[in-house]
Amino acid sequence: MTDILWSPSDARIASSPLREFLDRLQEREGRPFPDHDALWAWSVADLDRFWTAVVDHYDVELSTPWTQVRTADPMPHTRWFTGARLNWARHALRHGADDAPALLCVQEGGRAAREISWAELRGSVAAAAAWLRRAGVRPGDRVAAYLPNTEHAVIGVLAAAAVGAVWACCSPDFGAEGTIGRLAQLEPTVLIAADGYHWNGREIDRGDVVAQLRANLPTVRRVVHVPYLFDRPAPEGSTPWAELLAEPAPLEFAQVEFSHPLWVLFTSGTTGLPKGLVHGHGGITLEGLKWSGLYCGLRAGERMFAVTSTGWALWNMQLGALTRGATIVLYEGSPGHPDGAVFEVTARTRADVLLLGAAVVTATSNTGVSPRAEHDLGGLRHVMVSGSALPSAGYHWILEHVGAHVRIDSTSGGTDISGSFIGGNEYAPVRVGRIGGRLAGVDCAAWDDDGEPVVGTVGDLVVTQPMPSMPVYLWNDPDAVRYTDSYFDTWPGVWRHGDWVTFHPEGDVSVHGRSDSTLNRQGVRLGSSDFYDVLETLPEIAETLVVGVEEPDDGYWLGLFVVPAEGHVLDDELRDTIVTTLRSRLTARHVPDEIIAAPAVPHTLSGKRLEVPIKKLLAGRPLEKAANIASVDDPDALRWYAGFAQRRGAAAGRR
Secondary structure, three states: OOOEEEOOOHHHHHOOHHHHHHHHHHHHHOOOOOOHHHHHHHHHHOHHHHHHHHHHHOOOOOOEOOOEEEOOOOOOOOOEEEOOEEOHHHHHHOOOOOOOEEEEEEEOOOOOOEEEEHHHHHHHHHHHHHHHHHOOOOOOOEEEEEOOOOHHHHHHHHHHHHHOOEEEEEOOOOOHHHHHHHHHHHOOOEEEEEOEEEEOOEEEEOHHHHHHHHHHOOOOOEEEEEOOOOOOOOOOOEEEHHHHOOOOOOOOOOOEEOOOEEEEEEOOOOOOOOOEEEEEHHHHHHHHHHHHHHHOOOOOOOEEEEOOOOOOHHHHHHHHHHHHOOEEEEEEOOOOOOOOHHHHHHHHOOOOEEEEEHHHHHHHHHOOOOHHHHOOOOOOOEEEEEOOOOOHHHHHHHHHHOOOOOEEEEOEEEOOOOEEEEEOOOOOOEEOOOEOEEOOOOOEEEEOOOOOEOOOOOEEEEEOOOOOOOOOEEOOOOOOHHHHHHHOOOOOOOEEEEEEEEEOOOOOEEEEEEOOOOEEEOOEEEOHHHHHHHHOOOOOEEEEEEEEEEEOOOEEEEEEEEEEOOOOOOOHHHHHHHHHHHHHHOOHHHOOOEEEEOOOOOEEOOOOEOHHHHHHHHOOOOHHHHOOHHHEOOHHHHHHHHHHHHHHHHHOOOO
């Protein structure tokens, strides 16, 4: 068993919002709930009663009552709290003192934060919603956006939700093609677009991309221009952002059905058109309250800093903090410019909870910066890590260089549910390389190929009972064909997420990578994240990518691509180091058949390595069928892998 790195104190547990919930649950249910394990077991044994307890505990306002907690239909057709009507934006704006900060907006480069009070946020949302109504936007219409992580995006999503419109936003680091491929599917009537964004010390002008969006989104009737970077007139035919907020209006919320669409989140779309995942007002309200209240532990007046762009589901998840009356810190720019910027902002804004991707932790640790030596991080109590598994070295680095008082909460979920399946909790100890456990209301497990649950060994992550935040439907998928194919093709009625995981006897979890990219050597499954965990601690290596390809006559090729760190090359000495490291820290099966120097590792726009598309290239598929270039952060790097695959195929005699 992995050694415990950190354990919560009795005082921390006793004062937590999770313990407060358990105490009220004991009164409600007339039975003890000594810890989170007891909560989880009860929550999945009586799923309906758990979610009604969440509704009651957080006083969810329903303008009409529900007639049924959930329908008897199997996933993906289950519907929750039928008959109930509400509005997510109402719940996001009902807490928070008028003069307290709701948003702290920070730009790259250390600029002073713009503070937006709760009163100002409510007033801006009311004015923007009234403008949308005057523009003819009605419930169910789509409002599209091309915005960085600023107050404009938060006001926009809240205003659209208040009207009952459906929100979809792309980050301006997306190019025109990738953005059009997403937004055009929705046939939006309004487009809200900024003129640019900051990245690595530069101002990136996006005026030309916005012009292409206007030309290629024919259903858009009104365009709102956000002059974020440049002091220049609004493009002809567009409405300046200031005009949206100019006319005060009462704050009104359309009361919509529980499953009424709130927003559309898109998958990475590495192949084909990105999937549009439609989430509902009610499901996101409940998931946001559960996550921000029980697992982030936020109270009114506290501050959450999520390091994200508007193109990543973490952006939508952070909005759950508003439902608790907490302040959101919005950071616009590169998290690595200058070195350690994320932690400088954490200290400056006095954040209580920090949510960031594992890649940010690794990148900061590689700079040699020690945040707690440079900044006062004493108020930070909780670091949540998502996006990919946090490497073992990352756990030690956070405790040493951020603070030994900090609870590390590695979590895993997805855009698919706009939330998490597994993560830490206030009772769970922190073990290196492991996630704390299953979250309440999530009946998940690891299944083997025969559909049997397994403990202590690798299996497919499945969810066997529905969750309110699962997509209501997929866009342009009226018969749920694509929805079913995406999640329920292996085991009908059971959500197969596509991750290989191990549920350990102690209750915590290891994530080994995507099952569609998992390596299967000599009948043994190997997780790609295990390779990255051990290899990317080597100072000679910047990044790696491991791919396994089935070959004729039951052959199997395991290839490791290595991007050397600056000042290093992939020579025989480094190859020997890699082999020794894999053999000693993992197993002999992890030693690749070939180690190849690569110029870079391409990722999706949300930062995930393109393991599956590169596997397809190496299996002989042409580039245009293996990947969607518009959804790749470094198209030239992907083209290099396509060239490598062609050369390798030719050498093997494949034509």
